[in-house]
Amino acid sequence: MLFPTLEFILFFGTVLALNTLVFDRAGWRKALLLLASYGFYAAWDPRFLGLMIAVSATAYLGGLAVTRPKLRKLTIWLSLIALLGLLGFFKYFNFFALSLQQLLESAGLGRDFVWLSVILPVGISFYIFQAISYIIDVDRDVVTARKNPVDIFLYISFFPQLVAGPIVRASVFLPQIDAPTLPTPIIRAEAVVLILTGLFKKMIVANYLAVGIVDPFYALPDGQNAVTAVAAFFAYGIQIYCDFSGYSDIAIGIALLLGYRFPTNFRQPYSASSLRAFWQRWHISLSTWIRDYVYIPLGGNQGHPRRQMGVLVGTMTLAGLWHGAGWNFLLWGFFHGVGLAYERRVGAAQGWRGVVLVTLFVFALWIPFRADSFGDLLQVFGAFTRLESFAPVDISAFGLSLIAVGFAMNYLPERGLLLAQTSLARLPTIVQALVLIVGVWTCFATAQEGMAPFIYFQF
Template sequence: MSVTDSLSVCTILGYNASNPLIFTRIDFWIFLAAVFACYIFVVRKMLLRTIFLLSCSLYFYYKSCGLFFLLILFSIGINYWFALWISESKTKAVRKLLLILSVGVNLFLLGYFKYTAFFIDTVNTIFGVAWKVPPSIGAILASWLKGEAVAFEDIVLPVGISFYTFQAISYVVDVYRRTIPALRSIADFGLYLSFFPALVAGPIVRATEFIPQIRRPYNVSSREASHALFLILVGLFKKIVLSDYISLNLVDRVFNNPSAYTGLENLLASYGYTMQIYCDFSGYTDIAIGVALLLGFRLSINFNFPYRAKSLTDFWRRWHISLSSWLRDYLYIPLGGSRHGRWVMFGALFTTMLLGGLWHGAHAQFVFWGGAHGVGLIISKIIDRLPSRILVNPFFIVLRYVLTFHYVVFLWIFFRAQSFETAQQVLTQILFEFNGSVFVQALMGYSTVFALMFLGYGLHWMPIRWGEGVRGAFIKSPLWVKGIITLLVVLLLLNVQSADLQPFIYFNF
């Protein structure tokens, strides 16, 4: 084998942290083309199809985060066996004990990688001590093999661990509740937990929806294939043209140093981030749903025009639907939900949203973001109890729309800021350094950014039937028209794409 061949093999099989397989890189689409080229030979053979897709998913995860793919293998194995033990246990006490152990193992893994540093930093701050983060078993083993001292360093968060851990927990809980039977095939369960289109940033897949599809014959109509292509193109447009451009040319600049910009620019950056995070996250899930559909799997939608929400309750029915419904079914309802009176419901709401904020990351601003959403949901529930003559008043309806949207924008400031201090600087600039006289100057300086923000909000708030009309026209168009549109979109993406890798925001969660 020549040196060139060896390098090619290393490129294909090796892990490069600076070159992960993500939807916005050409490497991913080469990988996907190779997957489809082989898929046609196994698609009619159920077991081979499952093993093939599982292998592709594990390879995808390995290329995304290296040896952390061993962690998902462990998660597959331990949750597979726990579910079987729960299913085969005869007594309720044993089943409950196994459920507690399973959830405990999953939360321990998630907690170690995501919250250990936050916990130790908090203890150090409160008690004035100097504890250090304990290294993982993998780090200890690597240091021992190299003959080096064990390093106490920051813990690297494995990509997608929050998503597949929640999927694992919901599967075991569903088996415990006898909602679904425990899978006998570890390959089937492995594919459910690691299915690559949704692996690293969702949507959070439910076992009740996904597992029955594993054994169904492949059946994707030409209409569904066209719909999948439409979703992929829309998702790439949202991410590269809207989200990345707004981020690089306005949001990142302002949030990196809020005090250097006027209050007007800080406010515009807040509106910009509101659109950026929506286009970034919904763009990812559009692509994931499209790729999954081409492979023969139907995933549920994750966004439903969230900034059209008429209340904060409505917002959470539209935003990150797979997470909000997961929190509802596996946390809010077990905490009491709305079945035990108003105060229990309020407590369950606040606790659920507080933990939902913590799910996003071990930082004080995420805890505040979640808690503030919990308070907002409680207020929303109280408002819903007002007399109907007030609730149907046109002025009140418009006012509630506006207040809901701006409450969401306000909380996105804390979500985006690197610290509480940064968020406070942004708000201080908006409240006390607002210089409206520079509006025209800002408009000229950020003309392209404003145009894209206007386009993003315009597309979001335009009548739904218009968007459905565009989707329907694309689906019904001849193949050559689809080809031309695809080519034009790809050329646009190549023209505006940043030279630096812009990872999806939710890769960090």
Template sequence: MSYLSIEFGLIFVVFFAIYWALRLLPKSQNNLLLISSYLIVASYSFQFAVILFFYTCAIYFFSVMIATSKYHAKRWLILGLSAAIINLALFKYFDFFRYELQSLLNYLDLSILLPVITVLIPIGISFYTFHSVSYLVSVKNKELSVAKFWDLALFLSFFPSIIAGPINRAKTFLPQIVVSKPREVLEPFRAFTLIILAIIKVYCLGGLISENWVTPIFSNPLEYCTLDLLVGLYAYAIQIYLNFSGYTDLVTGIALLLGFRLPINFNFPYLATNLRDFWDRWHISLSHWIRDYIYIPLGGSRHGFVRTQLNVMLAMLLSGLWHGAGINFIIWGSCHGIGIVFLNILDRYVGRGWIVQRSPIIARLLTWHYICFTWLFFCCESLADALDYLNALCHNFLVDSHYIGVFIIICIVFLMYPISKNIPNWCTAQLSKINSIFLPVFFTLILWLTIYLAPSGVPNFIYANF
């Protein structure tokens, strides 16, 4: 069930009324949240809910063993992390590795036929795996005591963040579940602002951009000129930002209405002046998770310059592989790793922030175009499609342009983008001035107008696939 569907909206209104009718009973609210979260997972597939439940049982068992073992806590942590990673790998990467291994066996003329097994990827598996890793590590580091089973089950299945994040840390989110005092709606005007912006971003703007420029250009890149192909890349960069940040706004707003805070996941990433800055602004909960649970445990920057660059490359390769089991995602992660390593070398031998100090706009333009280049591998379904796009981009100079006007508009938007930093706060301030009686009418009007202007159909959340 899509969080942008009319059905979900109507069900949420009823759920919201029941949830706050139980305001004096936080444990009952937790039970309602847990049941609702599992129903949403089961709406995709009942098997997904069963898998999540047994996974939760396993994580709970490992956390108990970590907490109660005096001498073997580290071994139990390794076993727990291994179980989590193996579970993720089996469901998410089985087909990819089976295909690659079969190709290798065929190349070696070995008459071994690997079984073909259709493995469906459980919804949200990447995110609840990351949540569980943070939980096990926090228990091992004594940042948390072992959670009660049903509290852990809610932490792993919490419906606003299970589908596509953001990634919650156990030490900051579990205390929000284990409360004895009545909860309150947090920042209601900000919550409604975020929900309205999410609907506009995903339903209207993202949908229109995808329908009019991304889909037609990426479907037949050889038919378009270089300028139009740049429009396609720019449009996809804007679409994926609107789609993912819109989803984050939506679930953050929903969580605030339920009395929970989710971590910040975006901070105007296309204002970044280098790749490090970009990853401090884009999918922040993931980039910080990779830093804390992969990059630093590998050694971080503690073992010399060369080792640091190897750690950076490995972290970004794993980031690419996490996004999808395919060569395109590995190339995408490699491009970001290579870019950050090159930036580190430049900082070391030329001076940190050398370009930014001389021209911030040039630094931002270079970063923007490199990011758009990497999005090509993220968007295309295969390496062959990406190479076709690159080939057309480098050779179709003489083909007539269809989208020169759009190109100019995108350039203007890029230059005006810094102003948008103030939009959420401005909208929140304006909403707070409206009489509460008229807020439902205003919200309904915005919703109707957005759906009227948007393309038909409910848009998908791109990151729900990961």
């Protein structure tokens, strides 16, 4: 069930009304949201509901056991092995099985090699990361272990952030489960602005760029020339930003309407003048998760400079692999790590030069991220050197204007959004609701038929 669909609007409308009805009854409210979240997930694929419940149970039991000194170490190791084992199996089994088959076949063996093709459950990376952070945070005394299993099961499965984040920490979410904030006019206005901004980014900018430029370009990269390559270069950078930050905006907005506040996940990432600043602005909930649970435990910025660089590159390579098993993601993460290490050693460029350099570097690394194979990657780079081609994508003025609009969405000052929110908050409640409905109506009417899944659903 995708956010920008009629199916979801009806689902959310029902949950919003029922949530308002039971808002002051904690037990009913938690039960309703848990049931709704399981329904939401089952709509993708009911077969994996059991998996999510097993992950939630592991987090719940792990959280209780880790507080006992005798069981502490064993609990951490066992839960990490179980949770990372599940993630590894679902995410990397196909890749390793295929690689093994190719290896055996190249050695003249394994012609009858048969394996099960494993389907990747939607959102598995996100809810497993939340489960891990809960157990570790209980161990670090950042959060208290919950005795009520419903609290943890709801924390893991809460539908607004279930399939593509933001990755919400238990220390942020659990206190809100006990006392959510009833939306006031300013909170409702903030939610309406976020939902409409998110829908516009996803349904208009990201989807039309995908269909008009990016997908046709990457479908036949050897038929493209330098002009279409440059257009696709910028189009994909904007598409992925609008797609993912649009999803986050909608998720944060609908959670606000239910009474819960998620952390900001994107803060003008393409305005960063250094790579370090970029990673403090892009997918913030994942960047901080990786910093707190991988980078710092591995040593962080302690020790010999060479070791520090190694930890940085290693962490970013792991972050690349988190996106999926493939050489493209490995390259993407590795070069981000190298860029960060280089920047730490020689310093970042300042001012607008820094912004241009970082944007170009980040956009260039989106190419391996998007390319379907290593062969395609080489063909894309080849397209930049060709003036003539046999099947260039027809780039429309609308497509080019969407790239400009996408950049504008990134540069949109936070003050502007705040002004829109405060102006909306001053309007009568009925008008706020009508603004939301008219905005949604306009986005749906402008969008193309059918809705492409969000890019980050595959991770």
